[in-house]
Amino acid sequence: MYRTIPMLALLMLLGACGPGTTNKPANSEPTPAPQPAAALITAKRVAEAGPALAPDSGAFDSAPAVTVNLLPQIVVVPMNQKTSVGEISARAVHDGKWLTIRLDWADATLNDAPGIDKFEDMVALQLPRKPGSTPNIMMGDANNPVVVLQWRAGRQAAIDRGERPESRHAYPNMNKDIDIADLVGSEKGSPYRGAMHVNNPVSLPDLDRSPVLAQVAAGYSTLSGYTGRIAEGRGVHNGARWLVTIHIPLGGDNEMVPGLAPGAKSLLAFAVWDGEFSERGSRKSWSPNWTPIELAN
């Protein structure tokens, strides 16, 4: 189902400027208009949170659900003026070691296959990196960095396949006579793997990765990869909806989101991409305001 942006929000957001106009990463930080305060997500304490908790586990039923409205991203170009996801539901639990956020949203089509003209379904959580800070919602700002935890359906499918990504995963019937790595060995052939060779995190240079891509940013268009393993995740598509868990470790060993602990408060922002409609990058549905989260004692 396609959803168009409400006219009021459109007018509010039109005043914001696009990225800078030099071909260096721009420092201008588009600022959407402030939105009304959102409902509080309370992370219930449970006996076990973390990666063992499946997205469709009944453990989430007793956690209160908060529905967050999503709008098409129309502050920066390129944008899809219509997006397919209008709201996302969030529930949270924790066990003192892991904060698990379970997200679900309506999406009738599962998009996780690789291909030249295919895009994957994705969801992202954004959190401030400094406890108590309220960064610019558009990827933070120089003084208030954020972490973006993006679960990717295609990434999960690739990890589940258990093999290094290959062309035949996208095109099983493709006939290929020779591959350079077969000729010269994988070490010498490695430069021919482009982004994978330079450890681009989206390339899945090794399979010991999480389906959740962790990135950090301190301002619009400064998003860059974080190589540490800081979040886990799992998605299940039930034919009509995605149910996705994102597990964030609590305590001292989580240098990316410090200060998250029982009793602490933080902020969450959300973005969803529907691969069916070629959504990627700035073509997304997003929550233009922060939603507070509190971890129960």
Added chain:
Amino acid sequence: MPKVYNWQLGREMDYPFAGVRPKRQVAMIMDTNKCIACQTCTVICKTTWTPGRGQEHMLWNNVESKPYGFYPLGWDVKILEQHGVQPLDGDTYKGKTIFESAPAGEKALGYLPAAEDYAHPNIGEDDSLGLMSKGAHLSMEHMQWMFYLPRICNHCTYPSCLAACSRQSIYKRPEDGIVLIDQERCRGYRECVKNCPYKKAFYNPVTRASEKCIGCYPKIEAGLQTQCTTSCIGKIRMTGFISTPDKAREDNPMDYIVHHAKIALPLYPQFGLEPNVYYIPPVHVPPPFLHQMFGAKTGAAIKAYRAAAKDEKLLGALLLFGATERIIHRYKVEGGETIGYDDTDAEVVRVPLREPVKIRPVWDAKHGAYRTNVT
């Protein structure tokens, strides 16, 4: 949107970034009249740069037969259709560029090809325009026409791949103007694939990042011409550095051919990217087709090209094609020869303007055989 000056259009135009020209700009000239579609350039580029996983569909260099050949399928007719009819006559382009006609929410006109569009890179090969009616036979000037169009990334002065990238992962090198995709920064959004009107940015579904022609930059840095240039069987190409028209140097063969003799023209200049591959148009193709493809100056270019034998400087520049692997920065015509010099001003090549003619007797007494001319 900032204004930049595009000399190919003879006017300023809108571009999403401030215009900063590189210190010097790598460029290529291709003489379409000499291309035989042997695809040696395609194969050497493929084996040099794209023999890896996820690159199977990628031809950074391809050669297509016009008017029915395309790679990817229909690339130019699709963008031309989006672009609509534009006025092409006159010294100043009065139509809109693909940036100026960008739909709301986009940086430029564009579309993403389907996977199948890459499946038949040689579609339309040697197909000529028009049906042969019963009883028709080849007559000069022949009624059917086609020509070969070799294509690489144009390392545009105003690249739309760079303009469209929402992560600013694409950059134009200040030292030589080569346009590259940062393989570490790219996230595979394919905005470049969508917005390059020449469809010379590609997505690698294995590495999940986009890739494009790198202008053989390790060779350029070593003072050498690109692989597709030096392998060319037809000697149709020259790689070098081009100046803007106001700074054109008569002793730079690239500048002489493009700016002084004006026989080589950019491909679809009306898109507004100021592409840096220059084509000597095919002399036998109907002018309206060439007009759309190379702009309003095609007729004059063909006329000057036909008279090249009478212009020693032009002849000298053209004879340097395929004569050396080194990039020629300066040349001169002297004593019936054209002489090319590299960036240290050392002589690297010397080619006679006219091949010496030697007439040999028909009977070869040494071998006891008659000589037969086969060419």
